[in-house]
Amino acid sequence: MADYRPQHLDTKWQQQWTSGGVFEVDIDPSRPKFYCLEMFAYPSGHAHVGHVRNYIIGDVMARMKRMRGFNVLHPFGWDAFGLPAENAAIKTGTHPETSTLGNIAHMKGQLQRLGISYAWAREIATCLPEYYKFNQWIFLKMYERGLAYRRRSSVNWCPSCKTVLANEQVIDGACWRCGSIVVARDLEQWFFRITQYADELLEGLEALPGWPEKVVVMQRNWIGRSEGARVKFQLVGEPRAAAARSTAGGGTAHVEVFTTRIDTIYGANFIVLSPEHPLVEQFAAGASDLSARAQAFRSQDREARMAGKEGFDTGRQALNPFTGQPVPIWVGNFVLAEYGTGAVMGVPGHDQRDFEFAKAYNLPITIVVQPEDAPMSSATLTEAHEGAGRLVNSGEYDGLSWTEANRRMTRAAAERGIGEGTVQYRLKDWGISRQRYWGTPIPIIYCEKDGVVPAPYEQLPVELPRVDTFTGLGDSPLAQVPEFVNVTCPRCGGPARRETDTMDTFVDSSWYFLRFTDPTNVEIPFDPAAAAYWMPVDFYSGGVEHAILHLLYSRFFTRVLGDVGLVTFDEPFKRLLTQGMVLKNGAVMSKSKGNVVDPDDMLQKYGADALRLYVMFVAPPEKEIEWSDAGLEGSFRFLFRVWRLVDHWAETIGGDGIPACDDETCTESERTLRRKTHDTIRRVTTDIEERVHLNTAVSSLMELVNALYAFSETTRHGAPTRAEPPIGRVERPQTIAALREAIDALVAMIAPFAPHTAEELWLMLGHTEGLTFAPWPLFDPEVARADEIVVPVQVNGKVRARLTVAAGLSEDELRERALADPVVRTHTDGKAIRKVVVANGTLVSVVVS
RNA sequence: GCGGAAGUGGCGGAACGGCAGACGCGCUAGCCUCAGGAGCUAGUUGGGGAAACUCAGUGGGGGUUCGAAUCCCCCCUUCCGCACCA
Numbered sequence: 001m002a003d004y005r006p007q008h009l010d011t012k013w014q015q016q017w018t019s020g021g022v023f024e025v026d027i028d029p030s031r032p033k034f035y036c037l038e039m040f041a042y043p044s045g046h047a048h049v050g051h052v053r054n055y056i057i058g059d060v061m062a063r064m065k066r067m068r069g070f071n072v073l074h075p076f077g078w079d080a081f082g083l084p085a086e087n088a089a090i091k092t093g094t095h096p097e098t099s100t101l102g103n104i105a106h107m108k109g110q111l112q113r114l115g116i117s118y119a120w121a122r123e124i125a126t127c128l129p130e131y132y133k134f135n136q137w138i139f140l141k142m143y144e145r146g147l148a149y150r151r152r153s154s155v156n157w158c159p160s161c162k163t164v165l166a167n168e169q170v171i172d173g174a175c176w177r178c179g180s181i182v183v184a185r186d187l188e189q190w191f192f193r194i195t196q197y198a199d200e201l202l203e204g205l206e207a208l209p210g211w212p213e214k215v216v217v218m219q220r221n222w223i224g225r226s227e228g229a230r231v232k233f234q235l236v237g238e239p240r241a242a243a244a245r246s247t248a249g250g251g252t253a254h255v256e257v258f259t260t261r262i263d264t265i266y267g268a269n270f271i272v273l274s275p276e277h278p279l280v281e282q283f284a285a286g287a288s289d290l291s292a293r294a295q296a297f298r299s300q301d302r303e304a305r306m307a308g309k310e311g312f313d314t315g316r317q318a319l320n321p322f323t324g325q326p327v328p329i330w331v332g333n334f335v336l337a338e339y340g341t342g343a344v345m346g347v348p349g350h351d352q353r354d355f356e357f358a359k360a361y362n363l364p365i366t367i368v369v370q371p372e373d374a375p376m377s378s379a380t381l382t383e384a385h386e387g388a389g390r391l392v393n394s395g396e397y398d399g400l401s402w403t404e405a406n407r408r409m410t411r412a413a414a415e416r417g418i419g420e421g422t423v424q425y426r427l428k429d430w431g432i433s434r435q436r437y438w439g440t441p442i443p444i445i446y447c448e449k450d451g452v453v454p455a456p457y458e459q460l461p462v463e464l465p466r467v468d469t470f471t472g473l474g475d476s477p478l479a480q481v482p483e484f485v486n487v488t489c490p491r492c493g494g495p496a497r498r499e500t501d502t503m504d505t506f507v508d509s510s511w512y513f514l515r516f517t518d519p520t521n522v523e524i525p526f527d528p529a530a531a532a533y534w535m536p537v538d539f540y541s542g543g544v545e546h547a548i549l550h551l552l553y554s555r556f557f558t559r560v561l562g563d564v565g566l567v568t569f570d571e572p573f574k575r576l577l578t579q580g581m582v583l584k585n586g587a588v589m590s591k592s593k594g595n596v597v598d599p600d601d602m603l604q605k606y607g608a609d610a611l612r613l614y615v616m617f618v619a620p621p622e623k624e625i626e627w628s629d630a631g632l633e634g635s636f637r638f639l640f641r642v643w644r645l646v647d648h649w650a651e652t653i654g655g656d657g658i659p660a661c662d663d664e665t666c667t668e669s670e671r672t673l674r675r676k677t678h679d680t681i682r683r684v685t686t687d688i689e690e691r692v693h694l695n696t697a698v699s700s701l702m703e704l705v706n707a708l709y710a711f712s713e714t715t716r717h718g719a720p721t722r723a724e725p726p727i728g729r730v731e732r733p734q735t736i737a738a739l740r741e742a743i744d745a746l747v748a749m750i751a752p753f754a755p756h757t758a759e760e761l762w763l764m765l766g767h768t769e770g771l772t773f774a775p776w777p778l779f780d781p782e783v784a785r786a787d788e789i790v791v792p793v794q795v796n797g798k799v800r801a802r803l804t805v806a807a808g809l810s811e812d813e814l815r816e817r818a819l820a821d822p823v824v825r826t827h828t829d830g831k832a833i834r835k836v837v838v839a840n841g842t843l844v845s846v847v848v849s
Numbered sequence: 850g851c852g853g854a855a856g857u858g859g860c861g862g863a864a865c866g867g868c869a870g871a872c873g874c875g876c877u878a879g880c881c882u883c884a885g886g887a888g889c890u891a892g893u894u895g896g897g898g899a900a901a902c903u904c905a906g907u908g909g910g911g912g913u914u915c916g917a918a919u920c921c922c923c924c925c926u927u928c929c930g931c932a933c934c935a
Contacts, residue, residue, distance in 0.1 A: 214853055218930060221852070226934075259935060272935090306933070332933095339934045346935090352850095353933055426934055547930080617873070618861060624928090630874055631861070637887095638873080644888085696863070699872035706872090709889085719889065792868045797916050799868055823902085837915045843867050845915045 002764070004643040006607025006636075009756040014115055016759075022772050023117045025073055027533045034070035035534050036062040037513055039542030039550070040077045043103035043125075044084065047110045048589050049597040049615070049627060050582040054541055056612050057579055057621050057694065059116045061539050063752035064688050066117075067776040073534050075516040076111065076118040078104050080127035081505045083161060086438040089470040096438040096470075100127055110599060115608045115755050117772075122519045126508035131515065132440040133461035134525040135507050138557070139443060140454050141564050147193045148432075150444075150452065154276070154337075155431060157185035163435045164189065173302035181301055190442055190501070191429040194556045198223055198425045200570070201555055210575035212622070215547040222548050224426025228260035229410045230341060231419035233271060233318035236326050255279055255318050255329065258340030258424055261350060262413065263405035265322045266394040267368035268345035271329045272311060272357070276337035279329075283314050290314055290331075297333040309334045309357050320345075321418045322395070322409070332357065340424050348384065355384035368393050369402050430553070432504040437467055437477035439502030447489035447496040456490050462498070476500040509550050510557040513537055513572060528566050535567065536574045541621070544578035551576070577692060580624035582615075589627075597627050609754035610636035616753055617698040638702060639757050642750065645708055646743060646761045648720030652730055653740040655766035659733040661741055663783070670738040671787070673711045677742040678784035680704040681777045684749050698753060704746055711739070740765075745777040793818040794845040795827040803844075811838040818844040 017023065038058040041051060055076075062074040078100075085096035104125060111118065124131055142148040156165040160180035170182050194201075202223045205216050232254040255271055273279055275297035284291035293312050297305075311332035320327050334353065335344055348358035348365040358365055365378045369389040376385060391397045397405050413419030433442065441462045443455035455462050465484040467477055478484055478500035489496040511525065517534040518526035542550075551573070558572045581588055584595040602611045614635035619625045661674060680700050687697035712719040715735060716728035730736060744765065751758035751771045762771045786807050791814060793801040801823045805814065815836050818824060824846065831848040838844050 212854095214930080217853060221931060224931095224934065228935080257935085261935080309933075334933050334935095336934060344935045351935065353935070356933095424934075544929080620862085623862090626861075628861075628874075634874055641888090693863095695861095696872080699863075702872055713890085790868080794867080794916065797914095802868070835915055839867055839916080843916085845867080847915050 002643075002647050004640050004757075006609055006639070006757065007604070009760050010113065010115065010603065010608045013756045013759045014112060016770070017115075017117070017772070018112075018120075021121070022770070023074065023119045024121050025071060025119055027530065028071045029533070031069065031071040033073065033534055034062075034065040034539070035073045035537045036065065036539045037075070037516070037537045037541075039540070039546065040079050040124075040509070040512060041107065042079045042082060042084075043100055043107055045099075045103040045106065046596075047107050047599065048582075049599055049602070049611075050589050052110075052114060052599050052611075053582055053615050053621075053625075054543070054579045055111060055114065055116050056615055057541050057577065057692075058539070059114075059612075060616060060688065060694055060752040061692070062117055063755060063772070064776070066772060067748065067751065067774055068689070069775070073122075073516070074118055075122040075124075075519075076116075076120070077122075077124035077512060077516065078126065079505065079509050079512075080104065080125040081132075081439045081502075081508055083163075083436065083438070086436055086470060087161075089438075093470075095468065097127065100125075113603055113608060114599060114612065117755070122516050124512060124515055124519050126440075126505070126512065127438070129461040129463055130520075130522070131512075132464075132508070134511075134515070135440040135503060136443040136455070136460050136462055137457065137525060138511065138561070138564075139503070139507075140457065140460075142192060142560060143444075143454050145560075145563065147196065147560060148190060149193065150188060150190050152186060152188050153191075153431070154184045155187050155189055156182045157187075158182055164431060164433055181303070183301065184298075187433075189431050189433045190444075190499075191431050192556070194430045194553075195425060195427055197556055197559050198225065198427050199423075200559060201427075201552065204555060204570055207571060208573075208576075211573075212576060212578055215544070215551065215576060215578060218547045219552055222427060222552065224424075226260050226424050226426075227421070228258055228424060229262045229413060229419050229421050230256055230258050231262060231265065231321060231345070231413055232256050233321060233327070233345070235329075236317040236319060252279065252282070255343050256341045257343045257345045258422070259345055261347065261406070262409045262419075263391065263397075263402045264347040264350045264368050265320065265345065265409065266391075266397070267347045267349045267366040268320055268327065269348060269358070269364050269366060270327050270346040271318055272332040272335050272344050272346050272354075273314075273329065274335035274337040274342040275331055275333060277331075277335075277342045279343075280314070280331055283316055283329075294331055297331065300333060305333045309353065309360060311357060311361065313361075321413070321416070328363075330357075330361075338428065339426070349378065349381065350384050350386055352384045352386065355381075366393055430504075430556075432507055433501040434504055435476040435500075436502055437464070437470070439505060440464075440507065441478065441484075442499040442501055442503055444499040445487055445489060445496045446499065447492060447494060449494055450489055450491045450496075453489055453491050453496070459490070464502075476502075478502070506549055506553050510553040511561065513540075513554070514558075514561070514567070525561075525566065528568075531567050536569055536572050539575050539577070540573040541577040541579055543581070547578065577621055579621050580619070582625055582627055584627045586626070602632060606632060606636040607756070609639055609757045613639065613698060613753050616694040618695065620693055620695050638705070639754055641709075642705055642746070643757065643761065644720040645705060645712070646747065646764055648712070649717070649739055649743060650764045650766075652717065653736050653743065654764065658740045659737045661737045661783075662734065666734050666738065669711060669714050670734050673707060673738045673742055674783050675786065676704060676707045677738075677745050678780050681745055681749070681779040682781075682784060685776070685779060688752070694753075697749075701746065701750055701753075704742065708739075708742055708746070711742075747771075748774055748777050789842065791818070791841075792843050793821060793824050794843070795824060796847060797845070800824050800827050809841070811841065814838050814841065814844055818846065 036058050038054050062072050066072045080100050085100050088099055089096050126132060139148055156170050158165055158175040158180055160178045161175060165175060174181055202225055205220055208216060234254050275294040280294045311330045314329045314331060316329045317326040318329055346354040348354040349367045350369055367376055367378050368391060370392050371389040389402055391400050391405050410421045441464055443462045445453045445455055447453050465481045467481060485497050487496050487498055514526050514531055518530040521527060554572055559570055561567050584597055587593055587595060589596045610632060614632040617635060618631055683700040684697045687693045709719050715730050717730045747758050747761045759771050788804055789807050791803045791805055792799045801821045803817055815838055828848050833848050835847040
């Protein structure tokens with residue numbers, strides 16, 4: 001018997017694939033395309049089994065689709081900018097570029113040793129000028145369209161990473177990367193106006209049936225659209241001077257609130273401002289301790305603000321525009337400055353937060369919406385009534401339903417010029433400035449005379465200067481490189497300074513999937529024709545941790561690039577799979593926990609195919625899995641079992657001149673084998689292509705192997721065992737034909753999972769063309785059709801008998817046979833048969849009493 | 850608190866509303882072996898029975914249905930996301 005030496009096969013076939021360039025692709029309009037993509041990797045140094053699982057999932061899809069005749073684009077690249085490399089440089093002195101390129105080389109080797117079928121000619125790394133040049137190009141396009149803008153703003157500052165974080169990068173008030181508590185800081189920042197696309201991004205979610213519902217919901221919540229109204233409350237007794245300023249700017253004579261419940265406005269007994277609200281300082285001009293108290297709130301961190309509602313009365317009042325009554329204006333630490341108008345109307349009867357605030361500070365509570373079944377009184381109220389009802393204490397609106405009142409009052413506010421219906425989003429503009437070195441320089445120049453001047457396109461890329469010492473101290477590292485900072489203004493030729501911040505690395509990953517369609521273009525990010533052919537990505541897989549950040553930004557960029565004229569579609573990812581994590585000892589693998597499973601160790605022991613197969617078989621791709629050495633060994637045993645099977649039969653059934661299958665002359669067991677073969681083809685095909693249930697695809701293949709062993713037992717050649725020599729040679733043409741059909745199909749369908757072993761077995765069977773583009777086995781429903789079926793018979797819902805009958809028996813015959821069955825009769829005798837249901841010819845259900 | 854997903858043998862997991870537990874791991878027995886931690890064959894949800902068969906069974910409780918792991922309602926548990934968004 002030929003030895004099964006998987007490590008040897010790995011090397012052999014990987015060399016063949018690489019030297020033949022078989023995974024490289026070109027545009028071919030004559031064939032259907034399939035763009036298969038796994039989220040590219042941050043080059044941390046070592047890929048562990050958790051990362052690798054994702055690449056294997058994609059590889060199974062890609063290899064299967066190739067065999068199905070698709071022109072498959074399956075590229076890979078590196079999300080190569082980022083903090084860890086720079087932090088390592090501060091610690092060890094190794095330049096980020098050196099460590100990053102070294103890590104890429106190592107990880108690329110790991111992926112190649114797994115036999116992942118990437119088109120490596122299209123490899124990209126975002127830290128290379130050829131790539132980030134187009135981050136800058138896109139930035140300039142956005143700047144021209146007003147989609148990139150600069151403003152001073154309070155930003156999330158991570159004191160440990162010494163940089164600004166996007167809202168998306170703040171988790172529970174802490175830095176997403178290092179966990180330090182984030183503090184507020186005022187800085188000039190560049191922003192992308194993603195909010196301009198809020199509605200489009202929200203509506204686009206409806207057109208993503210191929211996305212997990214979970215991710216769609218997360219994005220919908222993140223965008224957080226709410227319909228409501230802005231309403232102005234006139235300030236009472238605002239000094240003339242301040243009121244006058246309102247026309248000149250800087251001061252105002254009213255306070256504007258945002259509410260989704262204008263129907264409750266007759267119950268608005270107070271106003272609460274956020275501590276950051278401009279009116280606070282305006283009021284403080286007359287009463288200076290206000291300023292200090294507001295400042296105390298402002299300096300509270302998120303945690304403290306969440307801990308409890310606190311507030312104070314400013315002593316000022318505003319007129320409720322509907323009741324005409326004055327209400328006090330308070331400042332509350334729980335009111336968010338950045339949402340709505342930064343001021344809310346307090347309706348304690350119908351908003352739980354306002355209720356708690358009113359109880360704490362003894363503010364009056366008015367009920368203005370009464371539920372119809374159980375009327376409440378403000379004296380006995382224990383919590384706010386936030387639900388439905390009819391209006392009371394609301395003047396001319398009394399008696400209206402809350403929804404109707406909402407409509408009418410919004411209209412009335414608009415007519416009176418005191419408010420308007422409006423839509424608010426939770427989504428905020430995307431702050432992209434980072435005070436770090438290892439990222440894309442923002443292509444902006446500040447000229448004393450001309451102000452903000454974009455770098456001219458012909459000067460791109462604005463290259464990242466070489467910096468050799470990393471201290472991690474001070475502001476942007478680029479600010480410390482005079483030859484980078486000092487430039488001449490492209491407009492006037494005078495002295496100017498470059499922007500020294502770099503871009504958030506999420507910019508890099510927001511369009512890399514487009515770059516893969518045309519990775520070497522030096523003029524523009526990519527050729528629109530290439531994108532038109534390859535996009536959208538048909539199958540995209542990666543971790544669910546990117547459900548909001550990366551996937552939302554990418555959808556935003558795709559729309560922007562559509563406006564720029566580079567693409568003609570809105571949604572970049574047609575089907576999204578969020579793969580589960582790989583756990584070891586119940587925990588996510590990490591260096592610090594010391595529970596990392598290194599794929600290279602597994603390759604050495606069992607070869608790439610056993611690892612690939614195991615990871616696919618152990619659970620559905622979306623589920624998290626617990627790593628098991630025993631399971632891996634099981635997969636190895638299975639492959640060895642396949643190897644023995646093929647080796648055992650190769651001489652008999654291999655090569656040319658094998659007769660075609662012919663059901664007319666088949667024995668029963670040959671028919672059974674053929675049926676199993678085609679049933680397996682059907683199941684494996686839909687499991688991979690439609691359901692992406694890769695684990696059940698593997699188990700179907702295992703069943704086919706078991707069937708082949710059972711079939712082998714019935715022949716003179718016997719089952720494949722290591723020890724026993726065959727009893728005799730099989731010469732019967734139909735046996736050979738059925739075996740050939742089954743084993744060819746088996747080897748072909750195993751190929752996406754275990755490509756190295758499959759290629760070798762394919763060769764052993766006498767095929768001269770490789771498996772990469774071998775046609776996927778064709779399902780023949782005629783062959784798969786059963787002659788006999790087993791029909792269970794239920795009596796009162798319990799299975800009492802199983803009838804083996806010819807397929808296609810009529811319902812009447814089935815009914816008759818079922819009722820005649822002796823076991824069924826023991827349960828029906830002496831009882832009245834109420835009903836007999838024959839369910840689509842495959843089950844009989846008898847009801848007796 | 851809100852939203853989402855899930856709860857099935859010793860374990861990982863299968864089951865268009867139609868035979869619960871496919872497939873694998875583990876375990877048991879037999880065969881083969883100098884030996885085997887290799888391989889082949891068989892068995893493996895629990896209770897009763899020599900067996901045929903039978904009773905119970907998919908987190909708990911109700912319901913719809915001839916028929917529910919699957920659909921509906923209530924509850925419990927776990928995981929994930931969001932969390933003063935007015």
